[in-house]
Amino acid sequence: xxxxxxxxxxxxxxxxxxxxxxxxxxxxxxxxxxxxxxxxxxxxxxxxxxxxxxxxxxxxxxxxxxxxxxx
Numbered sequence: 001x002x003x004x005x006x007x008x009x010x011x012x013x014x015x016x017x018x019x020x021x022x023x024x025x026x027x028x029x030x031x032x033x034x035x036x037x038x039x040x041x042x043x044x045x046x047x048x049x050x051x052x053x054x055x056x057x058x059x060x061x062x063x064x065x066x067x068x069x070x071x
Contacts, residue, residue, distance in 0.1 A: 027065070027069050029063075029065075032063075033063045033064075033065060036059060036062055036063040037059065037063060037070070040055055040056075040058075040059040043055070045059060048071055056070050056071050
């Protein structure tokens with residue numbers, strides 16, 4: 001029995017469906033929030049380590065964002 005391959009229309013629709021599933025993992029930032037995030041990044045908030053915990057917390061409060069979004 002031969003395997004069926006997806007049609008080209010199925011292939012084109014897949015990224016769109018996939019995007020809908022992951023859309024809730026993305027955030028839209030205001031210009032001011034973007035500036036705050038970039039400033040913290042330039043000042044060492046570059047990962048999720050314990051060393052950056054306080055920076056992430058401060059950044060989240062200043063930018064009025066959820067901690068998990070900044071992290």
